Amino acid sequence: MxxxxxxxxxxxxxxxxxxxxxxxxxxxxxxxxxxxxxxxxxxxxxxxxxxxxxxxxxxxxxxxxxxxxxxEKNETINQALLILQQLSPELQKVALEQINILNRL
Missing domain, CATH: 1.10.260.40 (lambda repressor-like DNA-binding domains)
Structure with a gap:
């Protein structure tokens, strides 16, 4: 692109x-x-x-x-953004909470 x-x-x-x-x-x-x-x-x-x-x-x-x-140069981040954009606002919030949990590990 x-x-x-x-x-x-x-x-x-x-x-x-x-x-x-x-x-x-x-x-x-x-x-x-x-x-x-x-x-x-x-x-x-x-x-x-x-x-x-x-x-x-x-x-x-x-x-x-x-x-x-x-x-974004990182393909994983690109894919994650595309997936997040397709989720409802409620599911986006849940996904971000899960990411924050993983970030703390």
Whole structure:
């Protein structure tokens, strides 16, 4: 995955890598039209936090990468972040508690 210059560039690149058109991504994110995705990809708008989180899951990346273009170098951390993003807030809390327990060992 190449680091690109803008949020919109990163969204477009990842969407294409997934073989999705704008309409399909809009559908996955429960947005009304592909024009919303177009406005994100051209940097005219930024998504709300809930849409951004869903976008990261749909594009199998992290919110940090979408916003900042930064890719965590540790693949284990990348995988853990992707899994955590897909959990409900309650399960995220449980998972973090378990990580803290492991960290104390």
């Amino acid at each position: 190449n680091t690109t210059n803008t949020f919109g560039d990163r969204v477009k690149e990842l969407r294409k890598q997934k073989g999705m058109n704008q309409e399909k991504l809009a559908e996955v994110l429960f947005l009304e039209s592909k024009s919303t995705i177009s406005s994100y990809e051209t940097n005219r708008r930024m998504p709300a936090a809930d849409v951004l989180a869903g976008m990261a899951v749909a594009l199998e990346t992290t919110v940090d990468y979408l916003l900042n273009g930064e890719i």
